[in-house]
Each structure stands twice: as C-alpha cells, then as structure tokens.
Amino acid sequence: MTPRTTVCTTEQGAVRGTLSDSADGGVASFLGIPYAAPPFGPRRFLAPCPPEPWQGVRDATAYGPTAPHAPYAPPFDALIPEDVIPGDDCLNLNIWTPAPGPGARLPVMVWLHGGAFSNGSGSVSAYEGSAFARDGVVCVTLNYRLGSDGFLHLPGVPDNRGLLDQVAALRWIRANISSFGGDPDQVTVFGESAGAMSIGVLLATGQARGLFRRAILQSGACHHFLRPSSAALITDRLATKLGVEAAPEAFAAVPLADLLPAQAELRAEVSARPDPALWGEAVLNLMPFEPVTAGLSLPGPDCGVDLLIGSNREEYRLFLVPTGLLDAVSESGLRAATTAYGLDPDQALPTYRATHPAATPGELLSAVATDWFYRIPAIRLAESVPGSHLYEFAWRSPRFAGHLGACHALELPFVFNRLHDPSYAPMLGTRPPRALADAMHAAWVSFAKTGDPGWPAYGTTTRTTMVFTEDPAPEDDPHGQERLLWDGVR
Structure with missing residues (x-):
C-alpha cells in the first residue's frame, strides 16, 4: 500500500x-x-x-x-x-x-x-x-x-x-x-x-x-564548558596528531576519513592520561569537545524561561559498569578522584559511606562523580531560577546483573515513551515498567503545555524533587547530606 x-x-x-x-x-x-x-x-x-x-x-x-x-x-x-x-x-x-x-x-x-x-x-x-x-x-x-x-x-x-x-x-x-x-x-x-x-x-x-x-x-546544566586556554590545548593536540597547523583551513583540508578517527582517539587519550598539563579542564569532564567560553553565570530569576531540570540517581555507572572499571577502582583511586572533584575525602567519604552502606570504592566513586557531573549542577540551576521544577530518575535497570542501576541515559525511553524500541533493549532489559513511561512522558507533555509537570516547584526550604521510580512520588531534599558537602565547591 x-x-x-x-x-x-x-x-x-x-x-x-x-x-x-x-x-x-x-x-x-x-x-x-x-x-x-x-x-x-x-x-x-x-x-x-x-x-x-x-x-x-x-x-x-x-x-x-x-x-x-x-x-x-x-x-x-x-x-x-x-x-x-x-x-x-x-x-x-x-x-x-x-x-x-x-x-x-x-x-x-x-x-x-x-x-x-x-x-x-x-x-x-x-x-x-x-x-x-x-x-x-x-x-x-x-x-x-x-x-x-x-x-x-x-x-x-x-x-x-x-x-x-x-x-x-x-x-x-x-x-x-x-x-x-x-x-x-x-x-x-x-x-x-x-x-x-x-x-x-x-x-x-x-x-x-x-x-x-x-x-x-x-542530565546536564550550566557547569560544562572549556575556557579558551584549555580549548587551545585540545586544538594543538589534535593538530599534532594530524600533522597540520592549528588553523581552520588546515583542518578543512584533512579528509573526514582521517579526521573522525583522530577525534575518537583524542577522547580516548583524555581518559587514559587525565593530565591537566595536557588537557586543562577537560580532565574532569573527559570531553575534549565542549562549548568554549571564558565563564558562565547561572541565568537567575530574570531568564524568562520555565525550567524542568533533573538527573539520574546513578548516572556515572554507565561509564564504570559496562567497561569493568567499577570493580577496578581502589581506595586510593577513590580518594584521588574525590580530591580532583574538589572535596576533602576525609570529610566527604564518611558521609557517602553512611548513605551507601557496603558500597565498594567503585560504587562510591560513581556516587561522587554523579553528584559532580549531574546532580549538583541541576540543583544549582534550580536554585538560581525560582519556580523551577526538579526531578530524579531512580528506576534501576536489571542489566549487567543489576549493577547498571539508574545510569546515564536510562530515562530516555521513558521520556519518549518508546520502551518497545529495540535500540533501547541493551540498557532496559526485557520488562521495563510501562506505567513509569506513561507517567514520565505525561509529565513532560504537561510541562510543555502548561509549565507545570505535576508536582510543586523546587525551593530552598523544602527542595521538593519528583523521584521517578515504579511508584513516582515527590520527596523533600533527597540525598540532602551529600548535597551539603558541595556547598561552595560545585
């Protein structure tokens, strides 16, 4: 037909x-x-x-x-x-x-x-x-x-x-x-x-x-960018890899068949050798290609845009579990990473251990990195724009023997209400909850139509956050003890 x-x-x-x-x-x-x-x-x-x-x-x-x-x-x-x-x-x-x-x-x-x-x-x-x-x-x-x-x-x-x-x-x-x-x-x-x-x-x-x-x-807010000095290091390294000058016309002359693999190699090098002397600020984000700006200020109450902001509870597990790195993190590696993210490990790690009983060093690193990358930037943006709505996606995938958890990107099939799409199956498993997809998708639609996703706005008194599990419900200040650790840090 x-x-x-x-x-x-x-x-x-x-x-x-x-x-x-x-x-x-x-x-x-x-x-x-x-x-x-x-x-x-x-x-x-x-x-x-x-x-x-x-x-x-x-x-x-x-x-x-x-x-x-x-x-x-x-x-x-x-x-x-x-x-x-x-x-x-x-x-x-x-x-x-x-x-x-x-x-x-x-x-x-x-x-x-x-x-x-x-x-x-x-x-x-x-x-x-x-x-x-x-x-x-x-x-x-x-x-x-x-x-x-x-x-x-x-x-x-x-x-x-x-x-x-x-x-x-x-x-x-x-x-x-x-x-x-x-x-x-x-x-x-x-x-x-x-x-x-x-x-x-x-x-x-x-x-x-x-x-x-x-x-x-x-799973992203206003904290991810490179200053020009760091971005220049990335440019010089890519130019060296390709054997060209660090100039637009030189890069334009490189065939895509050579340029694209070199870009991928660059990303791998940042992860393998996270040396600030080589990559500047990119050693924390592990992303050599990011928006370039001298700095960013949070938009504030006059931005004129209604905001719905959130993150997934265990974002960083996507980068640690499938790669096998979750079990390879040592106590010394955990402490070094915690320090790099701006926290004093002697003060911060006891709090994370208290809220994550029996967690391994890799699981604690995932919790700290999730906060640095995603959750705290979301909170800071919500704090800066009164009337914003905050959410946390907390449904845990059964994949990788349940260790993948509520990882980065796992909310996407629920937002688009496409649990049946085979491209999502490697992360979702076989029986994701349909009711959660219906609820989350409906909240996004409601917000687009009215500016109200269906729960109270975030405020610094109650810090109301919608937690999306199989039984979605708003909570006041989830993970508040960890949040306090980042005051003045992130």
Missing part, C-alpha cells in the same frame, strides 16, 4: 511528509528538512547560513544526512543508539505533528540529542516523536555539528558552531512551525547530556533569548 502523504509550506518551499494511519493517531512526519545550508566547502567552520530555497515540493519522507562523527567506542557502541547517514546537507530537522497545516497552534517540543558533543543525531529511532504528537504536541528533532566541526577552538572563526546551529534551527522553527500546526510562542526545548548542557549555555549566555519559552534539561 502506498503511504499517504501531506504537504506543508516553509519559507524555503513546500515539503511532502508521511501521514500515518488513523489507528496510530493520524500523526504526520516530515523528515530531513534543511534549516541551514550544508556546512562544508567555503562554509566550513563558519556560522550557519540560511538554506537555499527550492522549487516544487521537496520530499520529506526519509531522514536526512547526519553530522559527521566517529562511532562510539566499545562497549558503548552496543548500548547507545546511533546512526550514520552520509551527505553534506546535515543541518536538518524532523517534525511530527498531529495537525499538519496552519491554525492549530499546538505547543512545540524541540529535542537536542546528547553524545558528548561528538556523537548522536536527531534521526535515531529512539527519538521518534510520534508519542508526543499523539498527545497534542508538535515534536522536532535536529542535527547540529559535532566534534571539531562543531566545537574545536580555532583562530579566526566563531566558537561553538554546534550551538550556533541549534540557534539557527530554533529561528527556523519560530519562522515556520505554524505551518505544521505549532505555536511559535509555545516552544519547549529539551535535551539530554550534551543536549542539556547546550541548553544550559544558551540560557546562561542569552544566545537564544526569545526563541523558547520553556526548557527541560536532562
């Missing part, structure tokens, strides 16, 4: 999408729409340029090219959904809507994918947006430049080109989303890991002011 199609109009031209059966809610999808011109040739390492208009009706029934990136290293290549679609026209987006055409003015949710600023795309099946569309929300996913093309600090060209791509996509959405049934004044941007960290930078710098009304930050 030939799929039914439908046509919507953008400023660049008309696009033809696919209309699903009414049994699936009648959702229309428009895939691979360019929001900016291909960032190659004379546009390489520059700010994004508007897309060229086209004649006739452009086909939008298949995903477009993804931003160039190397695959995840084992074992993460088997755990985290990923795809590669070749082609230069990689600055594109995808739309799912229950009401194609102007007039509906539905709330809009725009997804920024994670991947340590080096991996990921908006076209993996894991981020398919039909569940949001069936609940009356226009859902958009997008690609942005990654790795050196998106975030390498280079002389004479703009920094943070990947963030500039995100802003360009948001501007395209503001100009065009009404044609797909969306309300440009009711945009919620949401993202996970590097996607959430991107939102944190956009909030703190005001680069996207007026382009979204609400934001959901999953």
